[in-house]
Amino acid sequence: MSWWQTDHTHDAGARSWVPGADGHPDFPVQNLPLGLFSDGDSGPRAGIAIGNHVLDLAGLIDSGLLPELDHLSDFTRERLNELLALGAEVRRALRHGLFALLTDARHQPAIQPFLVPMELAELHLPCEVGDYTDFYAGIHHATAVGKLFRPDNPLLPNYRHVPIGYHGRASSVVLTGTPVKRPQGQLPGADGPRFGPTERLDLELELGVWIGPGNSMGSPIPLATANEHVAGFCLLNDWSARDVQAWEYQPLGPFLAKNFQTTVSPWIVTPEALAPFRGPAFARGADEPQPLPYLADADDAAHGGLALELGVWLQTRAMREAGLPEVRLSAGTAGALYWTVQQMVAHHTVGGCPLMAGDLFGTGTVSGETAGSEGSLLEMTHGGKQPITLPTGETRTFLQDGDCLRISARAVRDGFAPIGFGDCSGEIIG
Numbered sequence: 001m002s003w004w005q006t007d008h009t010h011d012a013g014a015r016s017w018v019p020g021a022d023g024h025p026d027f028p029v030q031n032l033p034l035g036l037f038s039d040g041d042s043g044p045r046a047g048i049a050i051g052n053h054v055l056d057l058a059g060l061i062d063s064g065l066l067p068e069l070d071h072l073s074d075f076t077r078e079r080l081n082e083l084l085a086l087g088a089e090v091r092r093a094l095r096h097g098l099f100a101l102l103t104d105a106r107h108q109p110a111i112q113p114f115l116v117p118m119e120l121a122e123l124h125l126p127c128e129v130g131d132y133t134d135f136y137a138g139i140h141h142a143t144a145v146g147k148l149f150r151p152d153n154p155l156l157p158n159y160r161h162v163p164i165g166y167h168g169r170a171s172s173v174v175l176t177g178t179p180v181k182r183p184q185g186q187l188p189g190a191d192g193p194r195f196g197p198t199e200r201l202d203l204e205l206e207l208g209v210w211i212g213p214g215n216s217m218g219s220p221i222p223l224a225t226a227n228e229h230v231a232g233f234c235l236l237n238d239w240s241a242r243d244v245q246a247w248e249y250q251p252l253g254p255f256l257a258k259n260f261q262t263t264v265s266p267w268i269v270t271p272e273a274l275a276p277f278r279g280p281a282f283a284r285g286a287d288e289p290q291p292l293p294y295l296a297d298a299d300d301a302a303h304g305g306l307a308l309e310l311g312v313w314l315q316t317r318a319m320r321e322a323g324l325p326e327v328r329l330s331a332g333t334a335g336a337l338y339w340t341v342q343q344m345v346a347h348h349t350v351g352g353c354p355l356m357a358g359d360l361f362g363t364g365t366v367s368g369e370t371a372g373s374e375g376s377l378l379e380m381t382h383g384g385k386q387p388i389t390l391p392t393g394e395t396r397t398f399l400q401d402g403d404c405l406r407i408s409a410r411a412v413r414d415g416f417a418p419i420g421f422g423d424c425s426g427e428i429i430g
C-alpha cells in the first residue's frame with residue numbers, strides 16, 4: 001500500500017465509543033497519534049491520544065488485548081525510539097488494531113479501564129533525541145528574512161538547488177508547556193557587542209519530523225523510499241534570539257541564537273493518519289531549476305505535500321489578567337515548503353550520514369507569501385519596525401516576559417475528518 005493511500009481507518013463517518021472523541025478538533029479516531037505518558041506512580045509508557053483521553057497502549061499490549069502485537073511489549077516503556085524503529089508495517093497494524101477496538105462498542109468493557117483522562121496524564125518527550133537537524137524549507141520565510149538581512153539579494157542562488165539546513169542542539173528540545181527562559185548573549189551595538197538578555201526573542205513556526213528506521217553509515221536513503229524512514233510529525237517552535245543571530249550568523253550559521261530551547265508538541269502524528277492530506281509538493285515555476293536527480297521523484301512531487309492549516313497565537317500577561325483569550329497572529333499553510341520531508345531525508349543522508357530512530361528534523365519556518373500568514377514575528381513586524389497592536393492596546397515587536405505563545409496545525413481536506421497536532425506552547429520568563 002502506498003504511503004498516500006487511504007483505507008477504512010480514514011472514513012469520515014467512523015465513530016468511536018470513547019466519549020468526546022467524535023468531532024474532537026485534534027484527536028478523533030481517525031488520528032490515533034503516539035505519545036509517552038505517565039500517571040500516578042507508573043513510569044513513562046506508550047499511549048495513544050483519543051478525544052480527551054490517553055489510551056494506555058503499553059497496558060493494552062501487556063494485557064493481551066492486541067494479541068497480534070504482543071511482541072511490541074518491550075518497546076513501549078521509557079522511550080519510543082525502538083517502537084519508531086520498527087517502521088510503517090507495525091504502525092499500520094497498530095492503527096488497524098486500535099481502530100477496530102475503539103470503533104466497536106463491544107470492546108468497550110475490556111478497553112475502558114485503559115483510558116486515562118488527559119488532565120491526569122503527564123506527557124513526556126516521546127523519544128530520546130539523538131540528533132536534531134533544522135532545515136530552511138519555507139521559501140517565503142527564507143525570502144522575507146533574506147530581504148531584511150540582504151535587501152539586494154534576498155534568496156541566495158543555492159536555495160532552489162539544495163535543501164539548506166544546520167545541525168541543531170538535541171539537548172534543549174523540550175515538551176510543550178516548558179517555560180522559555182529569555183537567553184542572554186552577545187548583542188550587536190554601534191560600539192561593538194554588549195552582553196545581556198535578548199531584546200528580540202522570536203518564535204519560528206515549524207513542523208517537526210520524527211525519524212523511524214535509520215540507515216547505516218555510508219548508505220544513503222534514496223528519495224523513492226525516504227517515506228519509510230519517517231515515523232511521524234509534530235509541531236516545533238524553534239525559539240530564536242534575533243539580535244544574537246544577526247551578530248553571530250556569519251560565516252557558519254545559527255549557534256546560540258537557536259540552541260537555548262526548542263519546543264515540540266507531545267504527539268507523533270503518523271504518516272498513516274496524514275495520508276488523506278497528502279497532495280502535490282511545492283509547484284516550481286517554469287523559470288525555476290528542477291532538482292538534481294537524487295532529489296527528484298514523480299511520486300514525491302505528486303504526493304509529498306501536506307494540506308495543513310497553521311496558526312500562531314499570543315496571550316500576554318495583561319490579556320490573561322483581563323480574562324481575554326489568546327489572539328491569532330497568523331494563519332498559514334504548509335504549502336510554503338519548497339522541499340518535501342522526503343527530500344530532506346534523501347538529502348541529509350546522501351553523503352553517507354546515518355539517521356537514527358528518534359532523530360528529529362525541523363522543516364524550517366513555514367510562512368505564507370502574504371501578510372497575515374507569517375511564521376515569525378521578525379516577518380510580521382518587518383524586522384521589528386511595525387509593531388502589532390493587541391486587544392489590550394499593548395504593542396509587540398518581539399516577545400515580552402509573561403507572553404504565552406502557541407503554534408497550531410490542523411490537517412483539513414473535504415470528505416475527511418480533520419485531525420490536529422495538539423498543543424505546542426510556552427510562556428516567556430525573564
Ligand code: CA
Binds near residue numbers: 204206238364365
Ligand atoms: Ca528554524
